[in-house]
Amino acid sequence: MSTPTIADRLRGAGERVTGSRLMVADVLSADRPRTAEEVLRRLRRQDRRIGRATVFRTLDRFVEAGLARRLEMDGHVYGYVTCEPDHHHHLLCTSCGRVEPVPESYVSGLAERLLHDRGFVVDDARLDFYGGCSACVDAQA
Amino acid sequence: MSTPTIADRLRGAGERVTGSRLMVADVLSADRPRTAEEVLRRLRRQDRRIGRATVFRTLDRFVEAGLARRLEMDGHVYGYVTCEPDHHHHLLCTSCGRVEPVPESYVSGLAERLLHDRGFVVDDARLDFYGGCSACVDAQA
DNA sequence: GCGCTAGATGATACTCGGTATCGTCATGTG
DNA sequence: CACATGACGATACCGAGTATCATCTAGCGC
Numbered sequence A, B: 001m002s003t004p005t006i007a008d009r010l011r012g013a014g015e016r017v018t019g020s021r022l023m024v025a026d027v028l029s030a031d032r033p034r035t036a037e038e039v040l041r042r043l044r045r046q047d048r049r050i051g052r053a054t055v056f057r058t059l060d061r062f063v064e065a066g067l068a069r070r071l072e073m074d075g076h077v078y079g080y081v082t083c084e085p086d087h088h089h090h091l092l093c094t095s096c097g098r099v100e101p102v103p104e105s106y107v108s109g110l111a112e113r114l115l116h117d118r119g120f121v122v123d124d125a126r127l128d129f130y131g132g133c134s135a136c137v138d139a140q141a
Numbered sequence C: 001g002c003g004c005t006a007g008a009t010g011a012t013a014c015t016c017g018g019t020a021t022c023g024t025c026a027t028g029t030g
Numbered sequence D: 001c002a003c004a005t006g007a008c009g010a011t012a013c014c015g016a017g018t019a020t021c022a023t024c025t026a027g028c029g030c
Helices: A008-012 A019-027 A038-043 A052-065 A110-118 A133-138 B006-013 B019-026 B036-043 B053-064 B112-119 B134-140
Strands: A068-073 A077-082 A091-092 A098-100 A122-132 B068-073 B079-080 B088-092 B099-100 B122-131
Touching: A008 A019, A019 A038, A019 A052, A038 A052, A038 A077, A038 B068, A052 B019, A052 B088, A068 A091, A068 B068, A110 B122, A122 A133, A122 B112, B006 B019, B019 B036, B019 B053, B036 B053, B036 B079, B053 B068, B053 B079, B068 B088, B112 B122, B122 B134
Parallel strands: A091 A122, B088 B122
Antiparallel strands: A068 A077, A091 A098, A122 B122, B068 B079, B088 B099
16 A cells, blocks of 8 residues: 555545545646636536536545645635645746645654744644746756 | 835835835734735724725735735635745744744755755745644643 | 826726535445 | 435525726836
């Protein structure tokens, strides 16, 4: 079980495994954020019946369960990307829109430091970098 | 000029200094996020005439100019806090709602590491921690 | 100071991302 | 296999944020 399935991860979070949730997970991508509206459009285009509210509900559940991450995008809209367990931080290329995970090692230590220095107990962290990925930077040079 | 004024910082970012902008800056707090709606309500309560659109526009400008920071709050609404120059990261206590700045030293090095390891050029970073501040944790114990 | 122009403002109507509701249906449990 | 809890789809609704536009003002050159 090196790579638990979506169903496993849902069950692990105490969430039911349903057709809609698997459909949404199927449409989400790990390297390109999609808005709720995009997810809905894609599923409808594939002629899959799914309710608008279900998509929003499901994406929220995914974020809570750690299966997806909400990223701030232009225009005050949220984008969602899938997350491997414990890979919740991202590099977001503002040029090509692609997303890469940030290794957890970049963050580990910060929470402990905050606890030690200031007594702050970290429940959740958001660490996202916006900029240019190596491919885009190379292309511009 | 150890502590530049709001007007200075606006001018420094190439933005005009206007009455509305100073009013909004006046209502924003450094240690408690306020939504756009709250800012509007507070100004109206003080019997200060200001347009709804102006508040939203001004808050966006502040974020762009580095005078304020957008934080994700419950209910898919944004909260805004003022930022000292180069203090753009925060601890947000989910119990009392208060915000503390994270010293830049916690972040410095990460960007360089990303550039060196993966060729990613960081333009902007978002590092926010959600959890319990020392006061709230102590109170619960 | 004075006038001029780009940019900001306030009022309002509007858009559309997100939510509440509700009757029906499926999941997981015993 | 039956049952209860929770999810589903459809739809009406809400409200944060935006577009528009006529008016006003900050800042600049004189």
